[in-house]
Amino acid sequence: MTGAGVSAGGRVVVGVDGSEPSVQAALYAAEAARRRGVGLLVVHVTPWQGFDDALPMAGREVKARFEESATLLVEAAADTVRQETGSGDVTAAVVDDHPVDGLLALSADAALVVIGRRGLGGLPGLLLGSTAGAVAQHARCPVIALPEEWDETAARTRPVVVGIEGGSGDDEVLAFAVAEAASRATGLEAVHAWRDPSLEAALGGFGPFVDWSVVEEDERGKLSRAVAGWRDREPGVPITETVVRDRAAAALLDASAGAELLVVGHRHRGRFGRVGSTTYGLLHRAACPVAVVPLER
Incomplete structure (x- = not known):
């Protein structure tokens, strides 16, 4: 699924960027969705909105390749969730928007938004400063920020x-x-x-x-x-x-x-x-x- 008009529809939403921490966030989000009895929407938000008319043909070709890569990225994350959890209610989508704006729009009718604390940069606060912090700040639903290498199984006896x-x-x-x-x-x-x-x-x-x-x-x-x-x-x-x-x-x-x-x-x-x-x-x-x-x- 691709487009700016994607709706959460009461599902748990998780943002992925191809990094291992974001895949772990997707698995965490799948468990959160299971506990709520709702589906999971795995999204990758691209910052290319509105460039179709402005870019020359070469730019459009680059954009098409970028979107193809984004689709493969988000589908791979969704497939990992399906294989690891056995869940059949997992949808993958590429949203053509700024990462913060795209996730905020989805939060309007989401049960929950999950996002990793670290992204491709591998530095604490890098993704947080640009995306996770802003989403937590303005989202219309609860947001969970997941630390890197979080072991959910080991933590299950904790309050x-x-x-x-x-x-x-x-x-x-x-x-x-x-x-x-x-x-x-x-x-x-x-x-x-x-x-x-x-x-x-x-x-x-x-x-x-x-x-x-x-x-x-x-x-x-x-x-x-x-x-x-x-x-x-x-x-x-x-x-x-x-x-x-x-x-x-x-x-x-x-x-x-x-x-x-x-x-x-x-x-x-x-x-x-x-x-x-x-x-x-x-x-x-x-x-x-x-x-x-x-x-x-």
């Missing part, structure tokens, strides 16, 4: 970890995280990190006189209230609560070392807004796959 802010978006993030934990038959660890460097700086020498245990107790209450209803809604998922006096990025990076999946929320800041520093750091450095759940402003 899903979810970052809780203690704010209005927690329920959306928890809904995704609880569903992931339930589908994986594992537990959920809810992590709430609290630290206010600006307040600590303002207190100056008075910091030692503050009863931080009172503050911590209040933060524990925020976390308990956030997860309380989910224990009743999904009693089969054991939920543990962890409160850490630290920056969110540091606390969640530590938690990712023992997680099967790390789930965080991200608020859209407009077309030209940047992904938050916490989410950006986790996408780059987390030891496990990171799921970014889009939140309303």
Whole structure:
């Protein structure tokens, strides 16, 4: 299937670029699709949109060869998924668009978008900076960024970890995280990190006189209230609560070392807004796959 009008149609979407990490992402996405009971759409997005009329004949020939190579690339990835998983509901497509724009368009009606953290460049953050980070930042559905050489089988005894802010978006993030934990038959660890460097700086020498245990107790209450209803809604998922006096990025990076999946929320800041520093750091450095759940402003 080729064209800019490809639709996800409620499937899990995975972007591939011919690299081994992207093939591993496709296999990971196939398992995510199986758990959801939906099909898998394997796509390679080419940056040649609108060049047909502008390019001379030689350029069009180059474009045709490029598209042929792209088709072979994406079909090879899809065939690997079919052979490795036995799934018959795998579709391959070449989308004629900029990689970020193409994946964002597909996210409008996708169940999930999966993308590898590294691409053909082999450098951490190279693909992330140009594609994965931008997709996670603006996608209309959850996005999972997969680290290189991730061993899903070895991680299956680990919990899903979810970052809780203690704010209005927690329920959306928890809904995704609880569903992931339930589908994986594992537990959920809810992590709430609290630290206010600006307040600590303002207190100056008075910091030692503050009863931080009172503050911590209040933060524990925020976390308990956030997860309380989910224990009743999904009693089969054991939920543990962890409160850490630290920056969110540091606390969640530590938690990712023992997680099967790390789930965080991200608020859209407009077309030209940047992904938050916490989410950006986790996408780059987390030891496990990171799921970014889009939140309303």
